[in-house]
Amino acid sequence: MTNENIYKNLMGSLNAGKKAVLVTAMGSPYSGKPEISDKILVDEDHVYQNKLPFNMNEMIFQSVLEVLKTGDIDYVEGPDKKSYLIEPYFPETRLIVFGGGHIAKPLVEFGAKVGFSVTVIDDRPMFANEQRFPDAEKVICEDFIKSFDSINLNSSAFVVIVTRGHRHDIDCLRQVLKYNTAYVGMIGSRRRVKSVKEQLLSEGYSSEKIEKVNAPIGIRIGAITPEEIAISIIAQIISCKRLDSPNHGDTSLAKQNWPEYDREVLLELGNTDNSKKAVVTVISTKGSTPRKSGAKMIVWPDGRTIGSIGGGCSEGEVIRTALDVIRDGGYKIQRVDMTGDIAEEDGMVCGGIMQVLIESY
Numbered sequence: 137m138t139n140e141n142i143y144k145n146l147m148g149s150l151n152a153g154k155k156a157v158l159v160t161a162m163g164s165p166y167s168g169k170p171e172i173s174d175k176i177l178v179d180e181d182h183v184y185q186n187k188l189p190f191n192m193n194e195m196i197f198q199s200v201l202e203v204l205k206t207g208d209i210d211y212v213e214g215p216d217k218k219s220y221l222i223e224p225y226f227p228e229t230r231l232i233v234f235g236g237g238h239i240a241k242p243l244v245e246f247g248a249k250v251g252f253s254v255t256v257i258d259d260r261p262m263f264a265n266e267q268r269f270p271d272a273e274k275v276i277c278e279d280f281i282k283s284f285d286s287i288n289l290n291s292s293a294f295v296v297i298v299t300r301g302h303r304h305d306i307d308c309l310r311q312v313l314k315y316n317t318a319y320v321g322m323i324g325s326r327r328r329v330k331s332v333k334e335q336l337l338s339e340g341y342s343s344e345k346i347e348k349v350n351a352p353i354g355i356r357i358g359a360i361t362p363e364e365i366a367i368s369i370i371a372q373i374i375s376c377k378r379l380d381s382p383n384h385g386d387t388s389l390a391k392q393n394w395p396e397y398d399r400e401v402l403l404e405l406g407n408t409d410n411s412k413k414a415v416v417t418v419i420s421t422k423g424s425t426p427r428k429s430g431a432k433m434i435v436w437p438d439g440r441t442i443g444s445i446g447g448g449c450s451e452g453e454v455i456r457t458a459l460d461v462i463r464d465g466g467y468k469i470q471r472v473d474m475t476g477d478i479a480e481e482d483g484m485v486c487g488g489i490m491q492v493l494i495e496s497y
Contacts, residue, residue: 153290423488
């Protein structure tokens, strides 16, 4: 499979709401001309089926499983004397808000500010419009039940149910429980929530699914105003995203990184224009750095770029190396030091070190 098709398939997995891992196999960096020998895409379907790709050894596959679990990039030496860059890609996180009322307004604003692509659904035109929700990616004015045909609920969706009435809340929850979502929360008093759960149990919904519903919704902070309630909900959602659990106050939980990706860069890598370029990937960081592991940038021979690994003189130095790699082929691993005098001269507040992979493409 060509590199272009690898990245097209990667985007296909992400658009379908699936997590994936891209493995780049590299020949020894100590050889005369280090080369990228292969790229292998493993999506979560392989993992669920425990299917080992035919061209991957068991040790690397185990690293893939760990990366898929933690969301942290890895760079390992394989038993075949090759080096492997193992990159996790998680779908763009989406916040789906059922209801466009007084809580939804700050909830959508705060959700967008912390990086969610937000969709709002309400069946009332005066509550479901772009003027009311300028921060939303999508505003749907539709019957709640009919809207499920157009929102593609999957494991990257965080669902909040805050409609104007008990009947609409339970109707939405019935539908949401049919999907595998990252988070479900529903507003309501403890008495009302208890009644809803008993009703759904009597209808045959599994107790396991029902118990995963965060209701009453939000972290208990004594919230009263719509803004305070929205903050408590967003805090619970972030906890679910970063700790893989909505339980608040439990510092023993292992952190999970939800890696972000630059859609524009991945789309460009899926193009089949055959133009020479270099791909720069941050493979590790130490200390304070402007971008974290996984950040990507494309460099063309004329100096054009897409994406960024942090800007400044440090990025300029990497671009110069990238031009050499475009000319000579193969790959290089470069250390970018932003500590001490270098950071001070560049006016940077960062003071860390990055390792970057620069590969011809």
